[in-house]
Amino acid sequence: MEADFIKMETGYVPVEAKITKITQPTEYEKVFTLDFPHKEHLKFLPCQFVMVSIFGFGEAPISICSSPDDEEFQLCVRKVGSLTNKMHSLKVGDFIGIRGPYGNGFPVEVLEGKDLLFTAGGLGLAPLRSLIRYVLQNREKFGDFTLLYGARSPHDRLFADEISEWETSEFVDFHETVDIGEENWMGNVGLITSLFPMIGIDPEKTIGVIVGPPIMYQFVVREMLKKEITDKNIFMSLERRMRCGLGKCGHCQMNGVYVCQEGPVFNYVDVQAIQEAI
Numbered sequence: 001m002e003a004d005f006i007k008m009e010t011g012y013v014p015v016e017a018k019i020t021k022i023t024q025p026t027e028y029e030k031v032f033t034l035d036f037p038h039k040e041h042l043k044f045l046p047c048q049f050v051m052v053s054i055f056g057f058g059e060a061p062i063s064i065c066s067s068p069d070d071e072e073f074q075l076c077v078r079k080v081g082s083l084t085n086k087m088h089s090l091k092v093g094d095f096i097g098i099r100g101p102y103g104n105g106f107p108v109e110v111l112e113g114k115d116l117l118f119t120a121g122g123l124g125l126a127p128l129r130s131l132i133r134y135v136l137q138n139r140e141k142f143g144d145f146t147l148l149y150g151a152r153s154p155h156d157r158l159f160a161d162e163i164s165e166w167e168t169s170e171f172v173d174f175h176e177t178v179d180i181g182e183e184n185w186m187g188n189v190g191l192i193t194s195l196f197p198m199i200g201i202d203p204e205k206t207i208g209v210i211v212g213p214p215i216m217y218q219f220v221v222r223e224m225l226k227k228e229i230t231d232k233n234i235f236m237s238l239e240r241r242m243r244c245g246l247g248k249c250g251h252c253q254m255n256g257v258y259v260c261q262e263g264p265v266f267n268y269v270d271v272q273a274i275q276e277a278i
Ligand SMILES: Cc1cc2nc3c(=O)[nH]c(=O)nc-3n(C[C@H](O)[C@H](O)[C@H](O)COP(=O)(O)OP(=O)(O)OC[C@H]3O[C@@H](n4cnc5c(N)ncnc54)[C@H](O)[C@@H]3O)c2cc1C
Pocket: 049, 057, 058, 059, 060, 061, 062, 063, 064, 076, 077, 078, 079, 080, 081, 082, 083, 084, 085, 123, 126, 127, 238, 239, 240, 241, 242, 264
């Protein structure tokens, strides 16, 4: 009975979640830590999303950026429009509406026992962080782990504290770059594809994962294919305009595929089939 009540609450009707912490990694992004009325609301898969709402300002899909194994539930929100601007004005102790989690999330069992090559561009690091943290928290289940991250500039880098840990960690081979450098930036400058010559992988055992802006996908897929990772071993998270988040309104539909339900995570073989049919 309790479980049914929670499912109904999180399906169509938002629950009120309290903001318990806010950090601001960049000029345009804030990370909100939320507390829920029931622990069940914290169950999700990496790369699932929730619908966030504030009365009078609308509703928007936002990916969960914490790991299912974390104590904290977090969302990283870029200020772009009505809902997200309002959210950036909120304070610790304020409440927001949350429905979900929605979407298929990442099939973590497919990754187990495999080598991993993750690529994150820009805000794509937010949803991928959920999976990155999950892999690091369950490190014994996975093979070699390579992580590539590209940001527009040093000021746009998200989760800088964690990046510092990844840089020196023996558990992940981390490489990053920025599109445009600055005077004090000592790291790589160039597009994320410029990092591929620096890495070595075993294509037989490697799963590639891509999360980033739409323009990045075709170029990163090309690099992964050059490294001889097969189509079926490449996964990506696609973003579409969404309204309901649960397969009712059709706003997210691409040639009969409801991205809010069958995605946002797709295998590259499926992405090609959807694109060919459009
Ligand atoms: C699965 C998924 C996960 C996401 N995860 C995140 C996340 O983790 N963090 C994050 O910050 N964002 C995320 N987004 C993006 C976020 O949902 C959008 O940026 C959302 O529009 C923000 O809502 P808003 O009310 O603030 O902006 P809006 O007021 O909706 O405006 C957003 C921008 O879109 C334009 N726009 C609005 N409506 C339309 C329209 N009908 N056609 C064309 N352009 C339009 C506006 O001019 C503006 O530039 C995700 C989106 C999806 C689908």
